[in-house]
Amino acid sequence: MKSITxxxxxxxxxxxxxxxxxxxxxxxxxxxxxxxxxxxxxxxLILGGVAPWTVSSNYEFQKALxxxxxxxxxxxxxxxxxxxxxxxxxxxDRGIADNKAYMTDEEFDRLCHELGGSEVSFRDTYDAVFHxxxxxxxxxxxxxxxxxxxxxxxxxxxxxxxQKVLSCWTGHPHLRVIDNSTDFNTKMKRLVNEITQFLGExxxxxxxxxxxxxxxxLERLEQLPNCKKVEIIQTYLLSGDKNVELRVRQRGRNGNYxxxxxVKTLVGSGKRIETEQRITKDEYLSLLMDAxxxxxxxxxxxxxxxxxxxxxxxxxxxxxxxxxxxxxxxxEPEQQLSLPDYLHILRDVTHDxxxxxxxxxxxxxxxxx
Numbered sequence: 001m002k003s004i005t006x007x008x009x010x011x012x013x014x015x016x017x018x019x020x021x022x023x024x025x026x027x028x029x030x031x032x033x034x035x036x037x038x039x040x041x042x043x044x045l046i047l048g049g050v051a052p053w054t055v056s057s058n059y060e061f062q063k064a065l066x067x068x069x070x071x072x073x074x075x076x077x078x079x080x081x082x083x084x085x086x087x088x089x090x091x092x093d094r095g096i097a098d099n100k101a102y103m104t105d106e107e108f109d110r111l112c113h114e115l116g117g118s119e120v121s122f123r124d125t126y127d128a129v130f131h132x133x134x135x136x137x138x139x140x141x142x143x144x145x146x147x148x149x150x151x152x153x154x155x156x157x158x159x160x161x162x163q164k165v166l167s168c169w170t171g172h173p174h175l176r177v178i179d180n181s182t183d184f185n186t187k188m189k190r191l192v193n194e195i196t197q198f199l200g201e202x203x204x205x206x207x208x209x210x211x212x213x214x215x216x217x218l219e220r221l222e223q224l225p226n227c228k229k230v231e232i233i234q235t236y237l238l239s240g241d242k243n244v245e246l247r248v249r250q251r252g253r254n255g256n257y258x259x260x261x262x263v264k265t266l267v268g269s270g271k272r273i274e275t276e277q278r279i280t281k282d283e284y285l286s287l288l289m290d291a292x293x294x295x296x297x298x299x300x301x302x303x304x305x306x307x308x309x310x311x312x313x314x315x316x317x318x319x320x321x322x323x324x325x326x327x328x329x330x331x332e333p334e335q336q337l338s339l340p341d342y343l344h345i346l347r348d349v350t351h352d353x354x355x356x357x358x359x360x361x362x363x364x365x366x367x368x369x
Contacts, residue, residue: 004080004088005199006073008095008126009191010169011178012134012162013153014143016187017093020132023188024091024195031201034085036076040093041069052102059107062099066115066122069096073125089199095129096122097172101164118256120171127278128174128198130191133309134162138180163226170311171228171304173251173260173276174198176329179309200275209337210355211326212368214344216314218303227305229253234298236361237290245358248279248287259284295361307340314343317360322367325355 009017009024017040025035042065045051052058073092080088100108100119112118136143136155143155153161169175176194178187221227231253237246245264250257261277261284279287291297303314315325326343339345346368349355354365 002081002086002088004077004090005127006077006090006092006125007128007130007195007198008092008169009130009132010094010098010165011132012136012165013158014135015132015162016135016184016191017132019184020188020191021091021093023192024089027192028089028195028199031087031196031199033087033089033199034080034083036080036088036090038069038072038076038090038092041065041072042094042098044068058102059111062103062107063111063114066096066099066111069099070115092126095126097168098165100168101161118254120252120256120258123169123172124252124258126172127276128195129169129172129176130194131166131169131175131177132187132191133177133179134158135180137162139184142184166306167225170226170306171230175304175306175311177306177309177311181309208350209328209330209348210350210352211339212346212349212355213314213324213326214346215316215320215322215324216303216343218316220342221303221305221314224305226307227303230302230304232298232300232302234300234357235288236292236295236358237287238292248284250284257281261287295358298357298361305340308338310337312340319364320367325349 009020011017021037025037028035045061045065045068050061050064052061055061055064069092073090076090080090097119099111103111109119112122134143136158140155143158166177176198178191178194180187182190222229230251233250235248237248239246243266245262245266247262247264249260249262251260252258259279259281261279263275299318301316303316305312305314310328310330313327315327317324323346326339326345328337330337353359359365
């Protein structure tokens with residue numbers, strides 16, 4: 001069957017996006033993918049004479065930019081559907097949500113509605129997002145303006161913009177951050193590895209750590225610029241294999257939702273093969289007819305948080321007042337974690353089946369004293 005996947009490569013100024021495109025093309029084509037690249041729209045417009053300082057206002061520039069981005073993506077998706085290749089990867093050099101970094105929240109919400117969408121629908125239209133941290137943070141001697149005529153930021157401004165962009169994508173179901181903890185070539189290899197794992201080449205292994213934590217200050221979390229709240233309703237479906245878990249999710253906020261079908265196959269302690277498929281609302285409602293009625297529906301508020309170049313997810317359940325669950329995806333089983341100091345860890349429950357969502361759909365674990 002034809003498989004079309006659309007991802008975003010984003011990040012701060014001088015993060016390595018241009019070089020990353022060459023690495024992605026070289027490596028993914030070897031995996032049998034037809035790779036299509038959507039050029040960065042902002043640079044196209046600015047170099048073509050359309051810029052915030054040449055039009056009537058920054059808002060009008062952003063509206064023109066997002067409108068063009070939407071049309072470009074539609075054209076690439078249409079072309080992909082008409083290609084003979086079975087595996088197609090569409091790579092967007094920055095995506096729609098990047099533009100929020102250059103606008104107020106109110107302006108971006110207004111823009112989304114004018115263009116027929118919402119922040120959630122435009123952000124989550126991509127299957128995965130890969131953020132390349134600016135060289136100004138962690139590798140300052142390699143930060144330069146010479147390789148992009150549209151780039152004007154100082155190193156300090158680049159770091160600030162990097163955090164703004166990362167905040168715009170925080171809340172996406174699959175966001176990965178590639179920092180500068182290694183040399184540049186290894187950084188590119190790590191990016192390619194993250195993409196191939198997401199695509200399931202050879203298999204999408206995912207390693208996670210899970211902690212039981214004291215209930216955080218939710219008001220404080222919601223005020224953090226690097227934190228986004230997401231409402232989730234998770235329903236388990238009937239499955240004939242005990243090692244295969246089927247579920248559907250409604251995910252979003254304030255009436256704007258996306259729908260996802262997930263198949264998980266357990267392959268070992270702390271690892272799993274996981275495939276996700278975006279589905280329509282009608283498909284979601286139809287699949288609910290196959291709900292496993294022996295399991296309760298899971299409802300939770302998820303706080304997605306970026307900190308120290310890691311992506312954390314804090315799940316708050318309505319049946320707990322004193323505790324919550326913290327999850328973090330890691331690339332290596334032995335990776336050392338630096339957790340935010342305002343989160344109080346009660347204990348590691350990575351290998352405690354009691355705190356898996358499927359188990360919690362059967363029996364609610366008691367709150368710790």
